[in-house]
Amino acid sequence: MTESSANKLLNGDACRRTSSGQKASKNGFVKNHCLFQQPQKYRCPGEKNQHGAHNSSLYKRPFVESFEQTPLLVAVLTYVGYGILTIFGYLRDFLRHWNIGKCTMAREREEQKDFVPLYQDFENFYTRNLYMRIRDNWNRPICSVPGAKMNLVERVSPDYNWTFQHTGNVVQDVINMGSYNYLGFAENTGACADAAVEVTQKYGVGVGSTRCELGNLDIHEELEQLVARFLGVESAMTFGMGFATNSMNIPALTGKGCLILSDELNHASLVLGARLSGSTIRVFKHNNMQSLEKLLRDAIVHGQPRTHRPWRKILILVEGIYSMEGSIVRLPEVIALKKRYKAYVYLDEAHSIGALGSNGKGVVDYFGLDPTDVDVMMGTFTKSFGGAGGYIGGRKELIDYLRQHSHSALYATSMPPPVAQQIITSMKIIMGEDGTTLGADRLRQLSENTTYFRRKLCEMGVIIYGNSDSPVVPVMLYMPAKIGAFGREMLKRNIGTVVVGFPATPIIESRARFCISAAHTREMLDTVLEAMNEVGDLLQLKYSRRERAPPPIRWTSEESQLQD
């Protein structure tokens, strides 16, 4: 059944292959059976990945994703900047070693001098000498609901970020461009908050037991049934922590003798889960289906190393929206590959659930695919639903198995009832079961905001990464000093942003990340864009070398599609 459907799906697309000097592979299997075109040797000079061209027959809507290449001069200057900072880092370490200047960082005790050094690897060096200098951009305390606007606790540092003191003042009404509040459900008023209060009065907040003991409330059962209905899968189960959903369930699914194919930019929770499972892990290039197919073919042909037994299971780990790149997984191609090579797919919809698709049902809905084609649907309630925790959806056998074998089902305390109620209410609003169009309005608002914001940034000439429909918008900063300067300048203009640098990104690709929310009004976005324009001029962030006219195509048509 899978064979035929895969072939049907790929009608006429299967055997398009460049005959341009591809070497026959070692064991000479027939190259013509490749599902997707093998990698082209010649890329467009301007773009790192020219997406959207191949296998377009699998997509019902245009798939536009761009990763503009780093300009050479910028890359060189970035390295020079890191070089200078590293030299000064060594200078400071040298001074600290001779006790010139105060050292507030952890260091080896005198009696442990001859032990293996604890604080001398590169990451410690980086934290001590680079991160510390711009630490004021992170861990800022918030003292209100992190909705579209928030209040920040003002803090000052008398000693260049080694310590902080709260002045007692509050920075009022900072526009929040950093929370993963895609549908704006992080609220302290409204239907969700009221329902949560009500449930708190009924059940209290803590549960004090695990799901398999005395922590299984009727509200959890209700939540799971609702999640299954929302996703369109047979069964679902929920967990109190999103990170643990990944890191504890993957080890339950695969083990020794299994193969995990993981995207190179997968989240730390997936990476941790894969490592804990003890399976062999192979990594394919980000969103690169040729790379994935090659790994799959090699895995099937060669089997396990040394013994050459076939792999017991092959699990493909992908995410819906990659949170640092803003790209959307090429799911139709992943599913076609999975069907053809009989692998399993584990889809992490942490960011995409609620944020993508005309019904807010994530990346499956966005591409118009059948949710039963994805074997394991994982997602979190932390982002779009304004709650906490995660879920796994899939076939009934899978869920029953996980209930017995997953550590986060057996050992973790179950979800607090108010959180469960928040998720139930927000999910019902998204599904339109509360009898209003509030959910649909929010979904439309989010997609409008996303297209508007992305288009304006593109016009401005900054380099933004990712898919044109993704509400995660990374703006490239590159240089280490600009990470700090950007965060500070934006906060001066009363806008809270998230700036990201190494180790979350490659060392030269530091970026600022905007997360668009349905709670943002057009005025707020305009304020942000205006500030962004100013800061972009001040910091010289307008690196983009593409023609300023952004792709205005499809904008209107996409919007109309989402409206219905």
Added chain:
Amino acid sequence: MEYLAWLYYQYLLVTGIYVLEPWEKSIFNSVLFSAVAMVIYTSYVFVPIHVRLALEFFSAICGGQPESTMALMN
């Protein structure tokens, strides 16, 4: 003046010394300044001599070859 301030800000950002403490900034600036000053000074002192020598060398190759061989033979 404003342009100069902007230019200095860009210099801070590109070199990365924006994040440094003031005394580190002044160290970097003085090292860079002295390096640039030395480059300028050495070029002022030595470039004219090198140019003159080079000119002599090339004129010797191009123009004065018979003379020099004569001189050698003598």
